[in-house]
Amino acid sequence: MKNLKLLSNKFFFFLILISLFSFNKLYSTETVDIWNLENKENDKGFSQNSQNENSNLQRSLYDKIKNKDNLELSILDNDQLENKILLAGLYDPQENNLNIDMWTNSDGEKIRLLLNKINNLNLSNDANDILEIVLLTNSYFPKKNINTDEFLKFKFDYLIKKKNLQLIKEFIINNDELNNDLLITYYVNEYLSNSDLASACQIFDEVSKIENNYLSKFKIYCLINSKKREEAQLLFDLKKELGFQDNFFEKKFNILMGYDLNNDNLFSEKSILNFHISHVTDKNFTYKPNEKTKKIIWKYLSSANLLDDIENVNLEDAEKIKIIEKATHDKNYSEEDLFNLYKRFQFNINQLINARDVFKNLPSYEGRALLYQKLLLTSNTNEILDLSFKIKKSLLSENLGNAFQEKLAELLSDLSYENVPSNYTTFYINNLNSKDEKKDIKINNKLIHQSKLLKYFMNETSSNKIEKETNDFLKKFKKNKKYIFSTKDIILLESLRSDGIEISNKYKNLYEFTPSVPSDIIAMVSNDESGMALLRIVEIIGEDKLNVLGSETLNFIIYTLNQMDIDTIRNKILLEVLPLKV
Numbered sequence: 132m133k134n135l136k137l138l139s140n141k142f143f144f145f146l147i148l149i150s151l152f153s154f155n156k157l158y159s160t161e162t163v164d165i166w167n168l169e170n171k172e173n174d175k176g177f178s179q180n181s182q183n184e185n186s187n188l189q190r191s192l193y194d195k196i197k198n199k200d201n202l203e204l205s206i207l208d209n210d211q212l213e214n215k216i217l218l219a220g221l222y223d224p225q226e227n228n229l230n231i232d233m234w235t236n237s238d239g240e241k242i243r244l245l246l247n248k249i250n251n252l253n254l255s256n257d258a259n260d261i262l263e264i265v266l267l268t269n270s271y272f273p274k275k276n277i278n279t280d281e282f283l284k285f286k287f288d289y290l291i292k293k294k295n296l297q298l299i300k301e302f303i304i305n306n307d308e309l310n311n312d313l314l315i316t317y318y319v320n321e322y323l324s325n326s327d328l329a330s331a332c333q334i335f336d337e338v339s340k341i342e343n344n345y346l347s348k349f350k351i352y353c354l355i356n357s358k359k360r361e362e363a364q365l366l367f368d369l370k371k372e373l374g375f376q377d378n379f380f381e382k383k384f385n386i387l388m389g390y391d392l393n394n395d396n397l398f399s400e401k402s403i404l405n406f407h408i409s410h411v412t413d414k415n416f417t418y419k420p421n422e423k424t425k426k427i428i429w430k431y432l433s434s435a436n437l438l439d440d441i442e443n444v445n446l447e448d449a450e451k452i453k454i455i456e457k458a459t460h461d462k463n464y465s466e467e468d469l470f471n472l473y474k475r476f477q478f479n480i481n482q483l484i485n486a487r488d489v490f491k492n493l494p495s496y497e498g499r500a501l502l503y504q505k506l507l508l509t510s511n512t513n514e515i516l517d518l519s520f521k522i523k524k525s526l527l528s529e530n531l532g533n534a535f536q537e538k539l540a541e542l543l544s545d546l547s548y549e550n551v552p553s554n555y556t557t558f559y560i561n562n563l564n565s566k567d568e569k570k571d572i573k574i575n576n577k578l579i580h581q582s583k584l585l586k587y588f589m590n591e592t593s594s595n596k597i598e599k600e601t602n603d604f605l606k607k608f609k610k611n612k613k614y615i616f617s618t619k620d621i622i623l624l625e626s627l628r629s630d631g632i633e634i635s636n637k638y639k640n641l642y643e644f645t646p647s648v649p650s651d652i653i654a655m656v657s658n659d660e661s662g663m664a665l666l667r668i669v670e671i672i673g674e675d676k677l678n679v680l681g682s683e684t685l686n687f688i689i690y691t692l693n694q695m696d697i698d699t700i701r702n703k704i705l706l707e708v709l710p711l712k713v
Contacts, residue, residue, distance in 0.1 A: 218231070218270065218271060219272070220305075221298075221301055222264065222267055223268075224268050226699065227264050228698050229268050230270075230661065232270070233661045234271060237273050237275070237660045240276045242282070243281070249666065250292075252674055254669070255672065257677045257704075261669050261672070262666075263293070264665070265669065266289050287314050294321075299317070300334065303334065312342055315338065316345060320402075323403050324427045331349070332350075335350045351367050352408065354366065367384060379397060380408075382395065383412055387408075406431060407431065422450075422453075422457065430463055433463040453496060455469060460530075466535070466536070466538045478504060483504060486502055487505075490502050490521070495529065502525075516555045523562070537564070540563055543562055544563060572706070579604060579608065580619035580620045585623070585709060587630075588626070594630070594631070597632060601634060602634065609641060618682035618686050619682060619685070620642070622709070630698070646686050646687045648687040652664055652668075652687075656695055661697065664695060668691065689704065
């Protein structure tokens with residue numbers, strides 16, 4: 132094994148010298164004109180000055196390798212690198228009528244305060260859609276009271292909280308010049324915890340900048356797994372040359388490379404990578420999770436089929452059952468597994484008949500099993516609701532509410548809303564898994580805000596045509612003395628006016644327009660702080676859906692977007708809150 136490593140080290144340094152020489156030739160073309168016959172060269176084709184320059188460059192590049200945890204060589208100078216890092220995002224600003232300076236005038240302290248407030252909210256999908264645009268649009272960094280790393284961290288935290296691995300991958304690839312180690316680490320760990328090593332390893336084909344030991348170890352393991360052993364050895368030797376020390380990984384590396392053929396039971400759960408390598412290098416691997424086991428380890432155990440079979444769980448082992456309930460809450464055991472476990476408990480007929488009273492005197496998990504078995508025996512709507520409510524309440528009291536989520540929604544979906552008693556309607560609505568269905572817009576020309584004027588915001592009609600139709604509508608409604616202009620009507624008309632649609636002077640007094648906009652948002656718009664203004668709108672929408680917001684709130688939100696000419700986001704909101712949908 133020593134001979135192998137020695138040979139590998141020689142190969143490694145030989146490869147560096149070749150790379151340096153090749154790089155030097157590429158670099159030197161910027162200063163040496165090889166077609167100029169007036170230049171007097173020595174017998175080797177290089178002037179003495181060029182030799183000295185090349186020698187210095189080789190030494191400089193070698194030092195870079197020695198002092199940076201990075202295999203890639205960057206030929207950007209400091210000014211180029213600084214200019215590139217000024218931008219970070221995923222979406223083109225023009226996609227949503229934003230600009231690259233959306234944060235330039237904003238105070239970092241105010242950005243930090245507002246984002247921290249938003250992060251404490253359970254945002255609705257509507258608010259989240261706007262937040263995604265705000266944080267992931269390519270833009271310059273704010274310059275006052277916040278540094279680049281902190282502002283980037285808000286973007287990273289948002290992506291991680293969203294848990295969209297495809298979105299994270301796109302961000303990493305599109306911002307390869309940044310230090311994306313936090314995102315890459317989350318990305319590879321998530322895929323590995325789902326036993327998808329191939330997807331985890333693919334990201335290393337896309338990124339050129341890796342700056343921490345953990346990701347370097349992950350890349351080495353990926354290279355070994357894909358049978359690129361020479362590259363793995365080269366990277367490992369480079370890490371060792373730079374001072375890397377990790378006894379666990381080094382021992383596992385020797386086993387994975389075939390240098391050490393002994394079965395190894397060395398174990399570590401310090402990281403998901405260590406845990407996985409412990410698993411694959413031990414033919415007799417076993418692991419019993421407990422209440423202190425990390426969530427990501429639970430996820431790995433579940434995806435790798437390493438969890439105990441429900442049929443083999445000892446019903447006398449109270450701690451084991453509690454652990455399974457907690458794992459179900461965390462979505463590592465399926466709800467089907469948990470409720471099959473509940474079905475294994477043995478109860479007599481008297482206990483089942485009097486389940487509502489008896490369950491109170493049993494251990495909590497056993498009481499839930501009794502209520503569930505009673506639930507399976509009834510078809511009465513009131514009893515189903517009452518028993519379901521008691522199971523859910525019992526789980527919530529121990530912070531295990533997610534363990535009865537999918538199964539509860541399934542039970543409730545079989546009940547008709549008309550048959551639900553008034554004292555259970557809130558419970559029924561809140562736990563019914565009602566997915567938002569995309570509905571078609573129905574035109575209703577009896578109301579301005581539901582009329583065919585909406586087609587303008589759907590890009591289905593021209594400005595000239597909509598201008599004529601708008602004035603025709605207003606002429607008709609002016610004659611109708613009974614028609615009262617609603618706030619939603621005004622929102623639509625003022626949005627048209629904001630886009631340059633001319634409304635005849637004789638119709639301008641048909642309604643009053645006085646939006647009540649918060650003073651801080653007025654200041655943001657005035658100071659050209661579109662990023663901050665959009666964050667405030669996200670905070671205002673908060674946990675609510677757009678279609679439940681009050682008309683006055685919608686009025687000032689749309690007015691603000693009109694003032695900033697952010698038409699794409701505005702149009703999405705208008706088409707969500709104005710039309711009749713069927």
